[in-house]
Amino acid sequence: MQSSANPKSQIPNPQSRRVIVAIGGGIAAYKVCELVSTLFKSGVEVRVILTKSAQEFVTPLTLATLSRHQAYTDDYFCQPIYFRPLHIELGEWADLIVIAPLTANTLAKLAYGMADNLLTNTVLASTCPVLLAPAMNTDMWEQVAVQRNWRQLLTDKRFHGIETGSGLLACDRIGAGRMAEPAEICVYIQSLLHTQGKRDLAGKQILISAGGTQEYLDPVRFIGNPSTGKMGLGLAQAALHRGAKVILVHCPASWDVPLGVEGIEVVSADQMQHVMLERLANADITVMSAAVADIKPQEYSTEKLPKRSLPENLPLAPVPDIVAELGKRKQPHQSLIGFAAQTGDIITPAREKLQRKQLDAIVANPIDKTDSGFGSDNNQAVFLDKQGREVEIPACSKLEMAHYLFDFLVGNW
Incomplete structure (x- = not known):
């Protein structure tokens, strides 16, 4: 435990609170509506990105209403109305990116640095911490390739993973792969906004x-x-x-x-x-x-x-x-x-x-x-x-x- 030369140290000023919530294509996407609503009510500025598959589960209009801001899809990716590329603007704006649910497809792209949609391009165009909340069928989650990609991605200090839970999944399978609940994800978000992603207790x-x-x-x-x-x-x-x-x-x-x-x-x-x-x-x-x-x-x-x-x-x-x-x-x-x-x-x-x-x-x-x-x-x-x-x-x-x-x-x- 370190000491300070100044016995009257003051707590730091509150950090910026700007969060991108990126939604992947899975049934757990419906839970993210609660997450976005909770973040907004707590005073966090929220921008939402939906993949094409995510729109099969939740609509951009729903997320725009909950975040009080336009929700972005791949349709906005290359539109000329933006003076700068949208993924660059979003990547520089964010203090934190949350990907929930993280699908096996998006996980594989991130593990190998691929960028073929707005979500993955925004991640590569940013330097802020990224919180990953995976969700998938138990057999999919336990595949050797998926676990390899998961471990590989978490070796990058930018990426923080929140463990999957176990229980009854949408496929009627009982096992691992259940996305963490919105309240648990929200707590992790609050932590990362405070620490800016530092792992200063690693190894302790x-x-x-x-x-x-x-x-x-x-x-x-x-x-x-x-x-x-x-x-x-x-x-x-x-x-x-x-x-x-x-x-x-x-x-x-x-x-x-x-x-x-x-x-x-x-x-x-x-x-x-x-x-x-x-x-x-x-x-x-x-x-x-x-x-x-x-x-x-x-x-x-x-x-x-x-x-x-x-x-x-x-x-x-x-x-x-x-x-x-x-x-x-x-x-x-x-x-x-x-x-x-x-x-x-x-x-x-x-x-x-x-x-x-x-x-x-x-x-x-x-x-x-x-x-x-x-x-x-x-x-x-x-x-x-x-x-x-x-x-x-x-x-x-x-x-x-x-x-x-x-x-x-x-x-x-």
């Missing part, structure tokens, strides 16, 4: 804890907190999109572990401590974002206690101090990041925790602010590290907060 292993532990009194009652684990989810997504290998140790949650992330579900603090200590040795950066309970019932009943049998005074016992134990065991080459959720003065207790638990950095976040902290999709915080840096992060999404934290840790500011 990131260990993250998430959610609120549950300390059970009996099979139906527990001591817990309102944490949903969304901050840990954002950290896992950001680290994955920056090239890291990610292990996410999480409590029960309403969200799914992202494709490409190793998820390990736990319930109690004891279980979380066991897994975190077991995985610590191979982690380059450990981020303890979970809200671990401070206490647990002293005794556990394997059967539900009748209401009349509940004790008036519940005997309590402490739970393991996971982050303190991690701080004792981490090696000099490893970084350990903690979180401090506070009300009122958030800086003083966070700075004390930073020193006492041998952390390299800490995220102090208020839980008494509107639309911030537990259960919210957004967060705000102050980052502090042992070198004395202190950076305030205004309210933003938890994914953005995660990226700002990794920027802070890897010295991008």
Whole structure:
């Protein structure tokens, strides 16, 4: 983890947000309508390119309406109304190109640098990152030639691939080849717009804890907190999109572990401590974002206690101090990041925790602010590290907060 000579580092200005969504010819094209609509509503400038085959599934008029801008097809490719070639204009305009669904045909063309339509010419005329969301029949996806083209294309640092899911496909086959859902693609887009395609965590292993532990009194009652684990989810997504290998140790949650992330579900603090200590040795950066309970019932009943049998005074016992134990065991080459959720003065207790638990950095976040902290999709915080840096992060999404934290840790500011 690098330090900065300037303890008052400021977060960078927001990046430009101009995205080309290029649609290939597959049934998954209908899902891209939701993606385009979501991007526009989030403030992203969107331009849409449709291949000839894509128009068999969705119409240019639909995409033009959703993007609030003309949708481009090969019919526009060589029209003389443009003072410069359209593919050059689009390629220079874009901050990011997303190809969804990516068909086997377009994949093969891109792998070998072929350009015979507006989509492929625009890719070759651009220098921005390209996000690929493949979709095809399982047998097609698993063909040796297709997998060779996929691996070959991803050796180019411009190209970022989002894994296919498994499930019931349009051909009634159950297997791999399902295009990632629009929400997952949208998250990856937000990441790439922030990082501009940098993979500054490539080769790193990131260990993250998430959610609120549950300390059970009996099979139906527990001591817990309102944490949903969304901050840990954002950290896992950001680290994955920056090239890291990610292990996410999480409590029960309403969200799914992202494709490409190793998820390990736990319930109690004891279980979380066991897994975190077991995985610590191979982690380059450990981020303890979970809200671990401070206490647990002293005794556990394997059967539900009748209401009349509940004790008036519940005997309590402490739970393991996971982050303190991690701080004792981490090696000099490893970084350990903690979180401090506070009300009122958030800086003083966070700075004390930073020193006492041998952390390299800490995220102090208020839980008494509107639309911030537990259960919210957004967060705000102050980052502090042992070198004395202190950076305030205004309210933003938890994914953005995660990226700002990794920027802070890897010295991008």
